[in-house]
Amino acid sequence: MLVEAGxxxxxxxxxxxxxxxxxxxxxxxxxxAAGEIERDRAQARVVEALAGLQxxxxxxxIARKSSALGWLFGARESKRPPFVRGLYLHGEVGxxxxxxxxxxxxxxxxxxRRRAHFHEFMADVHERVHAYRRKLKSGELxxxxxxxxxx
Numbered sequence: 001m002l003v004e005a006g007x008x009x010x011x012x013x014x015x016x017x018x019x020x021x022x023x024x025x026x027x028x029x030x031x032x033a034a035g036e037i038e039r040d041r042a043q044a045r046v047v048e049a050l051a052g053l054q055x056x057x058x059x060x061x062i063a064r065k066s067s068a069l070g071w072l073f074g075a076r077e078s079k080r081p082p083f084v085r086g087l088y089l090h091g092e093v094g095x096x097x098x099x100x101x102x103x104x105x106x107x108x109x110x111x112x113r114r115r116a117h118f119h120e121f122m123a124d125v126h127e128r129v130h131a132y133r134r135k136l137k138s139g140e141l142x143x144x145x146x147x148x149x150x151x
Contacts, residue, residue, distance in 0.1 A: 023107050027103045028047045028100075042095070043096050047100065050100065050103075054107065054109075089101060125150060129146045
C-alpha cells in the first residue's frame with residue numbers, strides 16, 4: 001500500500017489524544033477540532049487508508065483465532081484482497097508522515113507491534129544482513145542468502 005501524506009501540522013509537535021480507545025480517524029479529527037493541525041485532504045486520505053488497515057487488522061486477528069467462530073470468519077478471507085504486510089508512507093519533508101504514523105501506532109489494537117522510522121528500520125536491516133554474512137563466512141550457518149535469512 002502506497003499513500004502520500006499532506007501538509008505539516010501547525011505546531012512542530014502534537015500530543016496524541018490520551019484515550020487509547022480512539023481510532024486513528026477520531027484522533028485526527030480531535031487534533032483538527034482542537035486547532036493543533038489544519039485539516040488537509042491528502043492527510044485525510046491517508047487517515048482513511050490507515051483506518052481501513054486498522055479495521056482489517058482487527059477483523060483478520062479475530063478470523064485467525066483457533067476457535068470454531070474464528071474458523072468460520074476465516075472461511076471468508078479468500079474473498080478479501082491479500083493482507084497488507086507493510087506500509088510505506090511517502091511525501092515531502094514536513095508533510096505529516098511521522099504524525100500520521102504515530103496516530104496509527106497509538107490507536108492500533110495490536111499488542112505485538114513495532115514502530116520504526118525508515119532510517120531506524122534500514123539500519124536494523126543492514127545490521128542483520130551483516131550479522132548473517134559474518135555467521136555464513138565463519139561457518140556458523142550453512143550456506144544461505146543473508147537477505148532471505150533477514151526477511
